[in-house]
Amino acid sequence: MERKEEMMAEVLELVEARALVRLRNLLCEQNPADVAEIIGELKDKEIPLVFRILPKDLAGDTFSYMESDDRELLIRSFSDVELREILDELWLDDTVDIIEEMPANVVTRILKNTDPAVRRQINELLKYPEDSAGSIMTVEYVSLRKDLTVAECFNKIRRESINKETVYNCYVTEKRKLIGIVSVKDLLMADMDAVVSDIMETNVISVEAYEDKEVVAQTFTKYGMLALPVVDKEGRIVGIVTVDDAMDVIEEEATEDIERMAAITSTDKPYLKTGVFSIWLTRIPWLLLLMLSATFTGIIISSFETALSVFPVLISFIPMLMGTGGNAGGQSSATVIRGMAVGEIELKDILKVLWKELRIALLCGVTLAVVGYLKIILIDNLLLNMNVSYSEMAVVSLTLVVTVFVAKLVGCSLPILAKAVKLDPAVMASPFITTIVDVLSLIVYFFIAMRILEI
């Protein structure tokens, strides 16, 4: 961490003094991911200046690690020759990522500056829907014929490796159909004159191009692989997803779920680089929606105004009851949402989940009721002189049991139901469930109060 700060200080000094040769030497010693980070922290007008001093291959790698806004700034400052040089250095899947995030006029310039063959591949890749396996795959993989010898395979790999994102898994095809996988480790351990068809693994795990990228991530974590082949409906290989992209998916999906669970519209822009107005836009719709839906709690309280004026102490327990309901429901929904995201809980498990949550809810509800009862006696009455009567205590405790019960069942079933109708389970998270549980717990509270206190 300190090393990073020192490095940044040195870079700033060299930029200031326009000591470009020394700066170039310093940057050449760094990893491209770090160079991208360093350049990203410079002032906008210095970014193209510093980027231009990088040697060509480092420039390409660095560019692929940069943030979207820095890339756009650079592309706008590039001449056509410079742009073409960078594009030549990039992997095809990175180029497609860049195209997807740029405004239309920049995209036109990028496409104008790529070879017709590459442009065709790009357009092919751009056809896949945003969250599909196809949208994150690359077409730069090594394919082998099943009748090649190991020695011939090594020659092919050696010849092609400079243009392939990964060579460690090679794909055996027959009429473009994926029939097997050979890893470089397999090749290294085999005799040089062994034939591919004898050493290839034929039990191939692959994913269909239109499959959701969350399934891609789950497949990677389940099988622990370095690359996953992507096939079309006829089983022909159309690309591969590499493990680094799968890792990004895992991280992005988790971020997306956390944001949705916190009632935020998720974007893939980094927080510190996003404007206040844009962040406001991701948050305010949910706050408004949830605020307006609180109208119902208002209505319920208003209609019990007279009862509350007779038993004013009941008012003071409203926040505690609603809060506990919200927390209890939030626990269940978070568990289920995460379980579905990592593939542990499936639609068919709904009854198992309900039965489990039902028993947990009873245990939690009873514990809370007992502790709540004791708390009223010891803290509220003895310590705070609140004079809560025994029948009022009974109302509060009973409401706790029922509220927690309702909250947990609503909390676990709503995300599963969302999944059943093909919605993201995470939108049915805590804030929503809290709002629903707020209403239900008030109804339960006043209903029980009416019965026990004979209002």
Added chain:
Amino acid sequence: MERKEEMMAEVLELVEARALVRLRNLLCEQNPADVAEIIGELKDKEIPLVFRILPKDLAGDTFSYMESDDRELLIRSFSDVELREILDELWLDDTVDIIEEMPANVVTRILKNTDPAVRRQINELLKYPEDSAGSIMTVEYVSLRKDLTVAECFNKIRRESINKETVYNCYVTEKRKLIGIVSVKDLLMADMDAVVSDIMETNVISVEAYEDKEVVAQTFTKYGMLALPVVDKEGRIVGIVTVDDAMDVIEEEATEDIERMAAITSTDKPYLKTGVFSIWLTRIPWLLLLMLSATFTGIIISSFETALSVFPVLISFIPMLMGTGGNAGGQSSATVIRGMAVGEIELKDILKVLWKELRIALLCGVTLAVVGYLKIILIDNLLLNMNVSYSEMAVVSLTLVVTVFVAKLVGCSLPILAKAVKLDPAVMASPFITTIVDVLSLIVYFFIAMRILEI
């Protein structure tokens, strides 16, 4: 998905009929991860029966993919010879994982059945603290001397590859110090008589063995690597973390954060396989803590009882105000917690974050106040005949602005402060912040009410 159900049905049938040869053939066609899943769904007494029919190498791989409780059941059913055979097939890091999750008597049996040399390595690995890089690394990597030729390297890799978890990155050491990295891709592209020191990458990214595993995960996603070398304080290589383990860390850390943010004590046990009582234990302490801390909201409401009896309509807005505060604070805390988890927000950014949230809070607060004001006029008064006076509307609107402001500042700063004192930021999440914001929003509400309504 359907294929999986069909497969399971077929397996159950074959188990039932004790058609073990056909079952063995069927399982041999599957990936070890799938075999582990299939066996995990069998009845307890059938698990050892089916596991025993697997060929040795498939058995080893399958074992490493199994759930902890299935593994324990198997180990208890193994003879010493069987146990030794399985342990021989496992990677060292998997053996260590298994030892870490087993009860003491099983651990003793495992250690008794390993070679003295392996036992020494296991004990070495067990020394690292639970969440450290050392605890997830393996010692089975390929190390090279810098004066080897490429041809010699290939011979060494070929000889050793069967015992190494990954061969694609090889580590160049001098007196055990890590001085460079050579990938198999580099070796493939180099001349056979080139020397390692000429082709190795000397700008090595590594991680210290006692570093938190979250840093390991962040390093993997930042640089997109296949394996990360782990070094001791003197820069000597002690092991490597492979990308599949890094992926597990990313997923586990995200799950842990989501659970903490939902007020659940996180465990790494799968939900569907965890007992009701154990789950209750992970949830009830937080529910109790949050319920008891709601005593404060009760006190505040009680002390304003007389004021509330004069302006009873104020009661009906309490849930809406507290809910909105909780949601607004939850948004900020989730953003900051996730930002810190993926390494985007650091401690030094606290002022940047505060300044950003402050402006977002103002925008959100004012929007909510305006809409809230209109909502009272149009819905509450016109539609529901609630007769909220203009001064009461002013109280509610003003409270909304202040509450959202306070909620967002508390929400973004508490996780950062937690990090500053080396706590997990995720424990300062939504439910906690909601509880604090509940108290603050009530104080604000009644304070403003007192001023405007002259109570």
